[in-house]
Amino acid sequence: MVRRRFSLAVVAVIAVVLAVLTACNPDKKAAEQVSTDGMVANLNGGSFFGGSDGQRNFNPFSGAPLVWWFTFEPLFVVNSYSCGETPWLGTKYAWSGDKEFTVDIRQGVNWSDGKPFSAADVVYTFNMLKRLPQYDQSGVWSTLASVSAEGANRVVFRLSKPSTETFTRAARVPIVPEHIWSKVKDLAKFTNPGAVGTGPFTVKAFNGEQLLMARNSKYWQADKIKVKQLTFSKPSTGDAEALRLANGEYDWKQDFLVNIEKTFVSKDKQHNKYWFPPGGAIDLYMNLTKAPFNDVGFRKAMSYSIDRKLISTKAISGYAKPASQTGLILPNQKDWLAPQYQDGAVLPFDPVKAKKLFTAAGYKYNSSGQLLGKNGKPMSFSFKVQAGYLDWISASQVIKANLKQVGINLDVRTSDAGEVENDRALGFYDMEFGAPAIGCSMFENYDNPLGSERSAPVGKQAPTNFIRWKDKHTDELLTQLSTERDPAAQKKLVAGLQQIMVEQVPYITLWYGPIWWEYRTAHAVGWPSAQDPYAGPGDWLLIFTRLRSAQG
Amino acid sequence: MAYFLRRLAFFVLTLWAAVTLNFLLPRLQPGDPARSILSRLGQNRSITPEQVKAIRLMLGIPNENLLLQYWHYLGSLAHGNFGLSYSNFPAPVSHLILQKLPWTLVLVGVTQIIAFVVGTVLGAFAAWRRNSRFDSVVSLTSTFIGTLPFFWIALLLLYVFSFVLGWLPNTGGYGGPPIQPGLNTLFLESAIYHSVLPAVAILITAPIGWIMGMRNTMVQTLGEDYIRLAWAKGLRSRRIALRYGARNAILPSVTGFAIALGAILGGQLLIEQIFNYPGLGNLMFQALSDRDYPLIQALFLFNTVCVLLANLLADVLYGVLDPRVRRGGSS
Numbered sequence: 008m009v010r011r012r013f014s015l016a017v018v019a020v021i022a023v024v025l026a027v028l029t030a031c032n033p034d035k036k037a038a039e040q041v042s043t044d045g046m047v048a049n050l051n052g053g054s055f056f057g058g059s060d061g062q063r064n065f066n067p068f069s070g071a072p073l074v075w076w077f078t079f080e081p082l083f084v085v086n087s088y089s090c091g092e093t094p095w096l097g098t099k100y101a102w103s104g105d106k107e108f109t110v111d112i113r114q115g116v117n118w119s120d121g122k123p124f125s126a127a128d129v130v131y132t133f134n135m136l137k138r139l140p141q142y143d144q145s146g147v148w149s150t151l152a153s154v155s156a157e158g159a160n161r162v163v164f165r166l167s168k169p170s171t172e173t174f175t176r177a178a179r180v181p182i183v184p185e186h187i188w189s190k191v192k193d194l195a196k197f198t199n200p201g202a203v204g205t206g207p208f209t210v211k212a213f214n215g216e217q218l219l220m221a222r223n224s225k226y227w228q229a230d231k232i233k234v235k236q237l238t239f240s241k242p243s244t245g246d247a248e249a250l251r252l253a254n255g256e257y258d259w260k261q262d263f264l265v266n267i268e269k270t271f272v273s274k275d276k277q278h279n280k281y282w283f284p285p286g287g288a289i290d291l292y293m294n295l296t297k298a299p300f301n302d303v304g305f306r307k308a309m310s311y312s313i314d315r316k317l318i319s320t321k322a323i324s325g326y327a328k329p330a331s332q333t334g335l336i337l338p339n340q341k342d343w344l345a346p347q348y349q350d351g352a353v354l355p356f357d358p359v360k361a362k363k364l365f366t367a368a369g370y371k372y373n374s375s376g377q378l379l380g381k382n383g384k385p386m387s388f389s390f391k392v393q394a395g396y397l398d399w400i401s402a403s404q405v406i407k408a409n410l411k412q413v414g415i416n417l418d419v420r421t422s423d424a425g426e427v428e429n430d431r432a433l434g435f436y437d438m439e440f441g442a443p444a445i446g447c448s449m450f451e452n453y454d455n456p457l458g459s460e461r462s463a464p465v466g467k468q469a470p471t472n473f474i475r476w477k478d479k480h481t482d483e484l485l486t487q488l489s490t491e492r493d494p495a496a497q498k499k500l501v502a503g504l505q506q507i508m509v510e511q512v513p514y515i516t517l518w519y520g521p522i523w524w525e526y527r528t529a530h531a532v533g534w535p536s537a538q539d540p541y542a543g544p545g546d547w548l549l550i551f552t553r554l555r556s557a558q559g
Numbered sequence: 560m561a562y563f564l565r566r567l568a569f570f571v572l573t574l575w576a577a578v579t580l581n582f583l584l585p586r587l588q589p590g591d592p593a594r595s596i597l598s599r600l601g602q603n604r605s606i607t608p609e610q611v612k613a614i615r616l617m618l619g620i621p622n623e624n625l626l627l628q629y630w631h632y633l634g635s636l637a638h639g640n641f642g643l644s645y646s647n648f649p650a651p652v653s654h655l656i657l658q659k660l661p662w663t664l665v666l667v668g669v670t671q672i673i674a675f676v677v678g679t680v681l682g683a684f685a686a687w688r689r690n691s692r693f694d695s696v697v698s699l700t701s702t703f704i705g706t707l708p709f710f711w712i713a714l715l716l717l718y719v720f721s722f723v724l725g726w727l728p729n730t731g732g733y734g735g736p737p738i739q740p741g742l743n744t745l746f747l748e749s750a751i752y753h754s755v756l757p758a759v760a761i762l763i764t765a766p767i768g769w770i771m772g773m774r775n776t777m778v779q780t781l782g783e784d785y786i787r788l789a790w791a792k793g794l795r796s797r798r799i800a801l802r803y804g805a806r807n808a809i810l811p812s813v814t815g816f817a818i819a820l821g822a823i824l825g826g827q828l829l830i831e832q833i834f835n836y837p838g839l840g841n842l843m844f845q846a847l848s849d850r851d852y853p854l855i856q857a858l859f860l861f862n863t864v865c866v867l868l869a870n871l872l873a874d875v876l877y878g879v880l881d882p883r884v885r886r887g888g889s890s
Contacts, residue, residue: 058647058849060655060842070648144613196649215658215837217735241731243835246714250722251729 046222047234047531047556050258055218055239063213065202067181068142073213074239076547077220078119078204079181082110082129087543088284088339088535090447095548096124096182096205105169105490106152110177112160116227118184119209120201126156131185133164133177139194147176169490172448207232207551216241231552234531252525255279259526259534261544266324271525278529282536284543285339285519287445288330289399290456291406292431292474292514293438296465299380300437304368306512311364312413313406314356319518322401329353330516333505334453336445343449345502352509358412365413378414387416388437393424399440402517431473434465441473441514449497450488453504457481457513476513532557566874570867577863581856582632586625632856641857646849652857655842662732663831663838666754667823670761675816677762678769683805685770686777698774701767713760713833720756727756732837757834761827769812777808814873821869 055061058071067075082097097110116124133154136143152167166173184203191197202210205227208220220237223229252260253274264270272279291313293300300306315329331337332352335344344351362372370378377385392403400421407417417438431439443456455461459482461472469475481504488500507513524544526534533553535542542549635642641652685694704712721729733740733749740746780786781804789799828840835841839858846854 058644058845060644060647060650060659060837060845062647062650064647064650071646141613146613196643198649212736214733214736214739216731216733216738219736238735240735241835241837243730245832247717247729247833247835250718254722 045233045556045558047554049236049238050234050531050554051238051240051256053239053252053257053260054242055213056242061213061215061218061241062198063200064198065210066197066199067183068136068139068144069198072199073218074220075181075202075204076206077208077237077551078202078206078210079183080205080548081179081181082112083178084546084548085175085178085447086541086549087447087546088540089543090340092178093549096129097178100174100178102174102492106166108164108166108174109157110162110164112162113227114160116205117225118186118203118205119223119225120184120187120203121225122184122186124182124184124205125159126162127159128185129162129182130154130156131189132180132182135183135188135194136180141195145176145179147173147180151177171490171492172450175448207548208237211236228552233555234551253279255527255529257525257527258530259524261523262525263523264525267326267525275527275529278527279525280528280534280536281525282540282544283326283521283524284537284540285328285336286522287336287442287520288334288516289402289518289520290330290441290443290514290516291438292436292441294434294436295474295476295513296434297437299370299386302368303511304364305370306515308361308364308368308370308413310354310512310515311357311361312415313409313515313517315353315517316356317409318402318405322405323398323518323521326521327518330519332509332512332516334456334508334516335505336519343498343501345505348505348509352505356409358409361413372414376414377416385416386414387418389418389420390438391427391430391436392419392421392440393427394421395424403440432468434463434469434473434475439473440517442520443471449501450485453481453488453501454485457504457507458485474514478507478511478513481507528557530557531555562878563875566871566878570871573867574864577867578633578636578860579629581859581863582629584859586628586852636860642853644846644851644854646846646851646854652853655854656839656857656861659837659839659842662836663823663827663840666757666836666838667761667827668820670758671765671819671823674762674765675769675812675819678766679773679805679809679812681766682770682773683777683800683808686774686781686808687800687804689778689781694774697770701770704764705767705771709760709764710829710833712763713757713830716756716760716763717833728753729756730835753836757827757830757836760830760834768815772812772815773808776811777804780804780808783807814877817869817873817876818866821866 052074055073056071057064057073061073064072065075065078066072067079080096082095083100084093084095085091086093094113096113096116098113100108100110102108110129112126112129113124118124133147133151137148137151140148150166150168150170150173152165154165155163157163164173164177182205183199187201187203188194188197188199207223207226207229209223211219211221213219218239220239222232222235226232248262249264249270251257252262252264253271255275255278267281271281291309293306293309295301310332319325319327319329328337330353331348332354333344333348335341337344337351337353341351365378366372369381373379373385380386390403390407392400394400403417403419407419410417427439430436431441441456443452445452455471456474457476457478458472459477461470462475462477463469463472465475484500484503484507488497488504491497491500508516522544524535526536528534531554533550533555535544535546535550541553639653641656643649644652644655647655681697685697688694717729720727728734732753733746734753738746738749786799786803789803794803827838828844830836831838831841832844839861842854843858845851846858
């Protein structure tokens with residue numbers, strides 16, 4: 008009896024301690040208040056970024072800044088989904104000739120410390136990037152010659168060589184205040200603690216665990232900002248993070264979730280939503296310096312030997328869509344489709360056709376159904392996959408099974424991601440996955456994987472053309488595309504590149520890597536979604552000028 | 560004296576080996592720090608070569624040969640300069656470590672001491688009352704909990720007390736603004752509140768080792784002749800249990816504890832990961848996944864030096880406590 012009473016006492020003490028702790032929850036003192044003015048009181052955006060251990064760093068050019076994209080604004084916002092440009096700190100731009108364009112600067116914009124914003128700030132920002140090449144992450148100075156002000160409201164960009172990409176790169180650079188940055192002695196180590204910007208939110212408080220941002224009431228389009236406060240917390244990963252999201256702690260998040268309908272949506276059907284728009288394609292790279300990959304006939308047959316539908320439903324949890332062989336992201340970029348590929352050119356899995364194509368290309372099958380190389384040996388290739396990329400690993404298993412059906416043996420091996428990518432850059436591989444950077448610039452989308460100046464001999468690091476595609480016609484089209492400013496002519500050139508992709512199959516496109524995007528409509532509505540894809544996930548300025556309270 | 564000098568020489572030699580290994584190991588790891596930093600920054604997997612170039616320039620990632628790097632590394636160590644963190648550029652590494660140290664020291668230090676005391680007492684008592692109901696409950700429970708994965712227990716606690724019941728916070732070491740770290744009640748209250756779950760998680764599992772260790776040695780000790788002699792002399796059982804049994808049985812545990820305390824400073828990686836606790840373990844994990852060489856090196860070094868010092872201390876203590884050890888070398 009004594010013992011039982013003792014354990015009862017322990018339970019009682021623990022219960023009292025917990026009750027006291029819960030009652031005087033010290034965190035609650037900083038808790039949310041309900042807003043009555045039709046605005047959203049607070050939104051929780053999850054991670055405040057800033058590297059492994061967030062220090063107070065609001066320098067958008069430095070290695071690991073905290074959330075800065077509500078503080079600093081670019082000249083033009085480039086919509087990552089539709090690729091349209093929205094005038095922001097710049098109001099309009101005009102090209103004069105191949106090597107010069109001007110940007111008109113918005114008037115009436117103030118920095119959050121009250122000082123007026125002007126063309127001088129823009130010029131200062133660009134010239135700073137020139138002085139500190141480590142800050143020029145978009146490589147804007149690779150084609151710029153000079154940036155100067157013309158009066159108080161116009162900036163002239165002069166180029167060192169014709170390149171239409173320069174505008175897109177320049178448009179995105181976050182503009183910083185000259186009156187603060189020019190006084191800093193060691194800009195390379197500047198952490199910009201004051202965070203004075205032109206953006207819709209200013210830094211309210213930061214304590215290492217949380218970052219609070221407050222609505223900038225003097226913002227130049229303050230009437231569009233209906234959120235009073237943003238909360239971010241220290242980045243964390245793993246199972247607990249998925250629980251927090253399902254628990255409704257975050258208003259938006261960009262995470263991969265296993266079985267999202269069950270783990271997230273079903274927890275609050277009314278408010279928990281997601282939209283995974285297609286991002287850049289994941290492709291099958293073949294080392295074109297080796298036989299039989301250097302044979303168009305072989306590659307064409309290969310492109311019918313892979314079940315893209317099965318990959319996206321089975322291996323990628325059904326979140327991904329099969330990719331178009333044109334190299335475009337569909338449906339986002341469907342306006343660029345060449346007339347002959349209006350159906351999207353997503354290749355089907357057709358082992359019968361593939362076998363015919365292999366035979367037509369001069370490859371033979373032996374009695375046990377193995378495809379023989381030109382040397383008479385059964386075909387067997389190594390396929391290196393990045394360890395830890397679970398979706399890629401399961402996709403590689405589907406590909407292995409598919410290729411077996413057409414008589415090719417695939418030796419799938421996983422090893423450290425860094426090593427796999429290093430081998431790919433050096434050209435030491437048979438087959439690997441590739442995910443070229445794909446964005447709004449059609450030139451870069453095709454130049455990165457296919458441009459011959461992006462390649463290198465085997466054994467040397469290739470910048471981005473890892474398959475080592477070398478084709479005169481491709482290079483000609485790319486050179487023209489880099490300087491062409493007429494949309495109709497651009498379309499024609501891109502159509503030519505699509506034709507190369509489909510007819511010569513330099514690499515095989517597989518599926519579109521989904522862009523993770525979960526959001527909750529409990530506090531705010533107006534998030535980009537499949538029904539209303541006005542912006543891509545991550546186009547924060549576009550999104551936050553649209554959000555409004557869920558109550559009214 | 561010769562014994563202590565030998566221990567000291569051994570300490571210096573291992574320290575040098577540790578420092579050198581510490582320099583080499585991160586450099587043998589495959590992968591490019593610039594790329595892994597960028598892939599953390601961007602939500603997109605693809606990185607343009609311009610970005611890689613810019614980041615390399617910023618971090619000043621060394622291109623000089625390994626020997627020269629080693630020389631510079633030794634030089635800056637002598638000056639206590641660990642460089643700037645790659646992943647938290649431009650924060651100095653020493654600043655990051657000092658910031659995290661108190662968290663680990665308090666949370667893990669306090670819980671480990673409690674675990675050691677509780678574990679040893681329970682173990683001794685279980686051995687004394689061998690085969691009693693108390694013994695079987697303690698032994699069985701600790702064996703059972705010992706078989707459960709540590710992180711699973713932590714996640715379960717988190718799930719029940721934080722997500723289902725909502726009693727305790729589920730992340731971080733303290734709450735959001737207006738709380739500011741420092742010596743103020745608001746912060747201290749919050750820090751204690753946030754440490755409850757991780758502390759409980761540690762306290763559930765940490766005593767097990769001490770319980771089992773103490774119980775086993777104590778059972779052995781109780782079979783010794785001098786215990787029988789004590790009984791024969793008619794000493795009181797409490798005196799036999801504490802002065803004769805436990806006092807001798809605790810020796811190996813004390814050595815173990817000294818070493819464990821050294822290792823504590825490495826932080827409790829799993830616990831800190833799960834609760835997103837701002838300690839050294841979490842810092843280490845992030846540094847590893849970011850390939851933040853300067854930070855990794857400093858953390859490893861710090862860890863190794865702590866363990867080595869604890870070892871040295873344990874060696875010296877042993878020499879003082881047990882004359883046989885001191886004479887062992889020369890006879």
